[in-house]
Amino acid sequence: MEKFRPQVKDISMFREIAQNMVNPMELLREAISNCHDAEAKAISIIVYRNNIGKFIIEIYDDGKGLSKSDVHRFFNLGDSNKGKLGIGEKGLGTKIYFKSDKIILQTQTRSGEAYKVTMEHPWELLCNNTLPEYEVETILPKTGRAGTCVVIEGYRINNPEKYFNFETIKDYVLWFTAAGSFKTYFANCTELHKYIHNMQIAPRIFIEDKINNIKEEIAGTHQFHPPQEKPRIDPCELIYKRSVNYCRHFGPYHRATNINGEYVSFQMYGTVSGTNCRRKVVKLKQGESLRSRFGVYLSKDFIPFTKKVNLMPDLNFNHYHLLINSQAFELTADRNDLSNQSDQKVKWVFDEARKIIIEDIIPLADEGYFSLRKSEEIEYMVREKQKQLENRLDSFDKIEDLLLDEIPISKRPDNESQVALLLCQTQEQKNI
Incomplete structure (x- = not known):
């Protein structure tokens, strides 16, 4: 009897990973995750076109830099030194950079190792069934300049400015990347520190869109509208004059247990808020609505990755902005969905989270926000009936x-x- 070992076609796998992105912005998610893992306190994102018109994306960080073995992991497939509980443990993410004309990586460790790495024509070579090569050059370190810079030249998408402009970058970074984590709300949960690094640190994010000449520094934390339970009146609003400016926060909730001897926990935080408040913390894409963006999100490493509709039995789910984090969640290869939904640990998380939502959050939201909306609807109906009566009396007189x-x-x-x-x-x- 003969034995055979399954073969891995590296070239096609590289190509498929780079090609099967749900959203081109995922490139930023991968880049920022690497910056976060490198313990960066400041991250810069710059977009522009070079002197020959190619679209360029640059990501800088002031982290601990990459050693030579780390550089190889950066370009290898399925080679990662992240802990098994982390969101990027599969070592696949940076391969989406390969859908470009050129990749330049320059890095320096805190101990003084410094390298410049160049990969030419990665996407063209992959499409021709050739595995691209990269050159590693040892360079002189610069004093006090530890960190990494990744330059992606000629990213292969149509109309890159549509995706990578100041407003869309800011929104995506603060909603779906490690620079939009909500972990700081749970920094006092000491038991979480062994699973999540730098719980109390939120990086500074610098975004520069040289094409539209806009730049700004933002705090690297998830965006929730500030509490506003005594909202001001919006004179432009027809019905919900006060509730459009209402916002109430819920949490932080932290629950933990042991299942088959294994520690399992989840964390939840969020808001219920009016239209004006939700609009202030989001930049909607063309065709996207507040209803499609807001609701209940699952998160890992305190980074949202997918919505979970059936955890919110309220038809007004889109008024909520709730995030549920658990390290028990395992992600699909593209990191856009949950892969272990039937796991006993995940079922426990869902059951307990749903219990908090039904028994705690929804009653408080009904008592405050939705009660205010209902009273405004009644006031509006009374005003409309009064107006109709006055119009009838006026027409009668004429x-x-x-x-x-x-x-x-x-x-x-x-x-x-x-x-x-x-x-x-x-x-x-x-x-x-």
Whole structure:
């Protein structure tokens, strides 16, 4: 009997990983995750076109840099030194950089190792069934300049400015990357520090869009609107004049247990808020709505990765902005969905999270936010009925006289309400 070892076609796998991205912005997610793992306190993202018109994305960090073995892991497939509980343990993420004309990596460790790495024409070579090569050059270190810079030249997407401009970069970074983590809300949970690095640190993020000449520094934490339970009136709003500016926070909730001797926990934080508040913490893409963006999100490493609709039994789920984190969650290869939904640990997380939502969060939201909305709806209905009555009375006053002496009615009605008013008026005249 013969034995065979399964073969791995590296070239096609590299190509498939780079090609099968759900969203081109995932490139930033991978880059920032690496910066975060490198313990960076500052991350810069710069986009521009070079002197020959190629679109360039640069990501800098001031982290601990890459050793030579780390450089090889950066380019290898399925080669990662991250802990098994981390979000990027599969070593696949940076391969999406390969869908480009050129990759330049320059890095320096805190001990003084410094390298410049260049990969030419990676996407063209992969499409021709050739595995691209990279050159590693040892360079002189610069004093106090530890960190890494990745330059991606000629990223192969149509209209890259549509995806990579200041507003879309800022929104994506703060919602779906390690620079938009909500871990700082749980920094006091000491038991989490063994699973999540730098719980109390939020990096500074610098975004520069040289094409549109916009740059800004932002705090690297997930965006929740500040609490606002006594909202001001919005004079432009027709019905929900106050509730559009309402915002209430929930959490932090932290629950833990042991399942088959294994520690399992989850963390939850979020808000319920009006339209104006939700609009201030999001930049919607063309065709995207507040309803499609907001709701309940699952997270790992405190980074949201997918929405979970059935955890919120409220039809008004889109008014909530709730994030549930658990290191028990395992992600699909593209990191856009949950791969172990049937796991006993995950089921426990869902059951407990749903219990908090139903027994704690929804009643408080009903008592405050939705009660305010209901009262505003009633006020609006009363105002509208009053307005309709005033319009009817006004139109009644403008009815022409019939000028018929033998008929007590002196107006020509044109609806049932006016007939009723005229009959009442006739009865009053008879009584007189």
